[in-house]
Amino acid sequence: MHGLLRRLFAxxxxxxxxxxxxxxxxxxxxxxxxxxxxxxxxxxxSDENIRLAALLALDDVQGLVEAYPDYSQQEAWFSAVCQRxxxxxxxTDLHKRQALVESVDDTRLLNTIAxxxxxxxxxxxxxxxxxxxxxxxxxxxxxxxxAVRHRAAERLExxxxxxxxxxxxxxxxxxxxxxxxxLGQQRTDAEWIARQQQQREQLLQQLEQHARAPWxxxxxxxxxxxxxxxxxxxxxxxxxxxxxxxxAVLGCRKTLHDHETQEQxxxxxxxxxxxxxxxxxxxxxxxEETLNGLYHADELTFQDIDSLRAQHQxxxxxxxxxxxxxxxxxxxRQRYSQAIVQYEQCLDAWQRWQAISxxxxxALTDHDHNAMTRLLKECAxxxxxxxxxxxxxxxxxxxxxxxxxxxxxxxxxxxSLETLDAELDSFEHLLEHGSFKSASRLHQRLKPQIEALxxxxxxxxxxxxxxxxxxxxxxxxxxxxxxxxxxxxxxxSIETLANDHHxxxxxxxxxxxxxxxEWKALGDAAANREQSARFRAASDRIHERLxxxxxxxxxxxxxxxxxxxxxxxxxxTLLAQPANNADPDVLREIRDKARxxxxxYSPVPRERSEAVGQRFGKIRxxxxxxxxxxxxxxxxxxxxxxxxxxxxxxxxxxxxxxxxADAKQLQQHxxxxxxxxxxxxxxxxxxxxxxxxxxxxxxxxxxxxxxARQQQQLDSLQTLIDQMxxxxxxxxxxASTLDSFLNQVSQLEPLPRNxxxxxxxRRLNGIVRARRERLGRLEIADTVQQWQRVFPLxxxxxxxxxxxxxxxxVENIDAAEVVSAPLPKPFMEAHHTRNRQRQTATLPLSSDxxxxxxxxxxxxxxxxSLLTSGSVRQSDEPLRLAIQVERLNEGIRxxxxxxxxxxxxxxxxxxxxxxxxxxxEKEVKELDSLLSDLAETPPHQAV
Numbered sequence: 011m012h013g014l015l016r017r018l019f020a021x022x023x024x025x026x027x028x029x030x031x032x033x034x035x036x037x038x039x040x041x042x043x044x045x046x047x048x049x050x051x052x053x054x055x056s057d058e059n060i061r062l063a064a065l066l067a068l069d070d071v072q073g074l075v076e077a078y079p080d081y082s083q084q085e086a087w088f089s090a091v092c093q094r095x096x097x098x099x100x101x102t103d104l105h106k107r108q109a110l111v112e113s114v115d116d117t118r119l120l121n122t123i124a125x126x127x128x129x130x131x132x133x134x135x136x137x138x139x140x141x142x143x144x145x146x147x148x149x150x151x152x153x154x155x156x157a158v159r160h161r162a163a164e165r166l167e168x169x170x171x172x173x174x175x176x177x178x179x180x181x182x183x184x185x186x187x188x189x190x191x192x193l194g195q196q197r198t199d200a201e202w203i204a205r206q207q208q209q210r211e212q213l214l215q216q217l218e219q220h221a222r223a224p225w226x227x228x229x230x231x232x233x234x235x236x237x238x239x240x241x242x243x244x245x246x247x248x249x250x251x252x253x254x255x256x257x258a259v260l261g262c263r264k265t266l267h268d269h270e271t272q273e274q275x276x277x278x279x280x281x282x283x284x285x286x287x288x289x290x291x292x293x294x295x296x297x298e299e300t301l302n303g304l305y306h307a308d309e310l311t312f313q314d315i316d317s318l319r320a321q322h323q324x325x326x327x328x329x330x331x332x333x334x335x336x337x338x339x340x341x342x343r344q345r346y347s348q349a350i351v352q353y354e355q356c357l358d359a360w361q362r363w364q365a366i367s368x369x370x371x372x373a374l375t376d377h378d379h380n381a382m383t384r385l386l387k388e389c390a391x392x393x394x395x396x397x398x399x400x401x402x403x404x405x406x407x408x409x410x411x412x413x414x415x416x417x418x419x420x421x422x423x424x425x426s427l428e429t430l431d432a433e434l435d436s437f438e439h440l441l442e443h444g445s446f447k448s449a450s451r452l453h454q455r456l457k458p459q460i461e462a463l464x465x466x467x468x469x470x471x472x473x474x475x476x477x478x479x480x481x482x483x484x485x486x487x488x489x490x491x492x493x494x495x496x497x498x499x500x501x502x503s504i505e506t507l508a509n510d511h512h513x514x515x516x517x518x519x520x521x522x523x524x525x526x527x528e529w530k531a532l533g534d535a536a537a538n539r540e541q542s543a544r545f546r547a548a549s550d551r552i553h554e555r556l557x558x559x560x561x562x563x564x565x566x567x568x569x570x571x572x573x574x575x576x577x578x579x580x581x582x583t584l585l586a587q588p589a590n591n592a593d594p595d596v597l598r599e600i601r602d603k604a605r606x607x608x609x610x611y612s613p614v615p616r617e618r619s620e621a622v623g624q625r626f627g628k629i630r631x632x633x634x635x636x637x638x639x640x641x642x643x644x645x646x647x648x649x650x651x652x653x654x655x656x657x658x659x660x661x662x663x664x665x666x667x668x669x670x671a672d673a674k675q676l677q678q679h680x681x682x683x684x685x686x687x688x689x690x691x692x693x694x695x696x697x698x699x700x701x702x703x704x705x706x707x708x709x710x711x712x713x714x715x716x717x718a719r720q721q722q723q724l725d726s727l728q729t730l731i732d733q734m735x736x737x738x739x740x741x742x743x744x745a746s747t748l749d750s751f752l753n754q755v756s757q758l759e760p761l762p763r764n765x766x767x768x769x770x771x772r773r774l775n776g777i778v779r780a781r782r783e784r785l786g787r788l789e790i791a792d793t794v795q796q797w798q799r800v801f802p803l804x805x806x807x808x809x810x811x812x813x814x815x816x817x818x819x820v821e822n823i824d825a826a827e828v829v830s831a832p833l834p835k836p837f838m839e840a841h842h843t844r845n846r847q848r849q850t851a852t853l854p855l856s857s858d859x860x861x862x863x864x865x866x867x868x869x870x871x872x873x874x875s876l877l878t879s880g881s882v883r884q885s886d887e888p889l890r891l892a893i894q895v896e897r898l899n900e901g902i903r904x905x906x907x908x909x910x911x912x913x914x915x916x917x918x919x920x921x922x923x924x925x926x927x928x929x930x931e932k933e934v935k936e937l938d939s940l941l942s943d944l945a946e947t948p949p950h951q952a953v
Contacts, residue, residue: 097128221261
């Protein structure tokens, strides 16, 4: 009961029947608040039609858009949403509609809004939501607003889509231009990418070739230039190119690293050489100081000779070891030779003295002056060397026998104070440098001389000698204080070394030599027999243990010596017959390898090392001279190449392409020559490269000028093509305008061969073909119009033919009376022929004559049909074949235009007679239809 009452008294818009609700909805006013609420409730109704009607009544565009996805397949909803959003219906403001369009995703709806929107921004907003190329092509071709068409065309990027747009878009030249420009831009981008790839490939080839090339002064700069050029390219490389680039870079960096390593090795070699030279100088200074000490000593003892021998042995060993590693300089070799000569003189004099010392001592005891004189003469002791005490005694004894008091006075007088003062300066200098032995000997010699002076001026010398003697005693005490513990330490070290049976022989020998060197360096400071015996015993044990190892080392040295001699023989053979075109780089490599092998074959026997070292040094100098000679020859050849490039750069008679090709060949020749001397190679390369760069700059400038000229040609041709495209002939007389255009085009030839010029040429050919076709159609239309103007004359001839056939008499038609305008020559000749045929015709016409007229008329109709549409009836197929064969034969003899052929057909039609009326009426309708088709003016065409 309650539900019944509710249905009875409820509003109609709440009725359960949708039809009742729909009828009630039409009576609701959205301006009334209560009824508006009812409409808002119906906007959520389950029935889609009621819901649509409620939303339309409320003018709720947003509700329509939100509900549209559920009913997008229904046309009513689609139409309503389109009308509301496009502004065709409703009162929704533009900004709200535009915001709603920006939220729509339905392609069909967006296409319709873009085509029918009432505002440009609204259409553009709908267009912005479209993403498919087909939709954009549709908008670019069919949208009624130019800005929308242009925006749609600008959004297309796919090449196929742009080509399709170019085919379909004929109504808007701007759209066609945009499509062409984008296609051109894509082609330009593709060409740019191709150029980038080509440049990358060229750089890769240059880098790979550079990685295989040997080092040269500009190797690093060229590598950095190529690497910088690679980084300057905008288009990213492919993974394969990236991998090849990294491999080439690694190769170049390896070459640079190898050169740096070689340079470091060279610097280290120079440092070792400097160190060796310093060591040599120190050794030579030590030996020379010892020899000078012997020359200035008061007397010569066994200890002095033993010390000299030990120092000579140390010098010989160290000198040989250093010579095995690095050959000495000429000045050092001379100093060494002089020191050895002085040493041998001293040793020879000492040996002679040893031979006569016993006999001389007996002669002194016996006071045998003759024997002493003879023995001293045999000894031949050098005057510059301090004699032993026994020789001094013998000389003094012999001198005392012949000396006079006057001589003594003269001897005393010869002692110069200045000389003694200079000797004291030398004595002080030796003390300052710690040269104890030399200072001690000089002190022993100076002390008796200065103390023997009696003059007042000698007091200063005596005081200074006393002071320097105190300093010498202090130096002696200090050496003894330091040398005592040091000797004990050395004895302990050498005994420990002698008891170490696990140390390798090489290390044992090295430590033993070092200890012996340190022991000898102490000299006689704090020396005692016990420590000397301990040290000598341990050293003898070590020598005994090292005997087999030293024998093996001697064999190895002999093998190394033989290898060095063989190496010298090989180098001497090479130098005896050098090749005229020997590559200095190969010679440098031979020199470096020979030096490396020489160092490898080390050590060698000391007694023969100097001779083979001098031999190898001489060979090295000769090899270096050969290298320098070849390098100088290469330098002169490179000077000639520079002059050739300079001549090419200034030679304006030859083409620039040939000059650049010749320059590249000269560059190849440059690389094949090898390197010039180190100081000149870089300067020569800079000069050669400068000349080549100047020549290539001329080439680039010529290319740029040619490209600019070609670009100007293409721009002029493009302007001319656009003018031809916008021009349409209106009459047959416009053929002269087309010829003028073609003359201008011929003046721009020859054109550069590229994709743009080919495209422009194809477009030009299409435009010319279309314009010629139009001119031909216009000429045909003019011909048909001429026929139409003279058709009254044809009608007059036809009427005269009928009167003649009816027997009313033969009548000549006067063309001037029928047609006011003068007749063209073919029609005038046909007019006279028609008059003559009436006069010569046999009346009445026989059936054969009528059949001949019918065939001739049908033949003209078929001929005209072929010239118009190209199709004929099946029954006329034999005539068509005959006419085509005839046309081919005439075309072989003389080529005729379409218009001339039509004039001939029309003239033949006018000349055909006398024509029966029924025969004419049978063909005239089709003839008129064909002529009407020919008279139509062709529409304007865009290419």
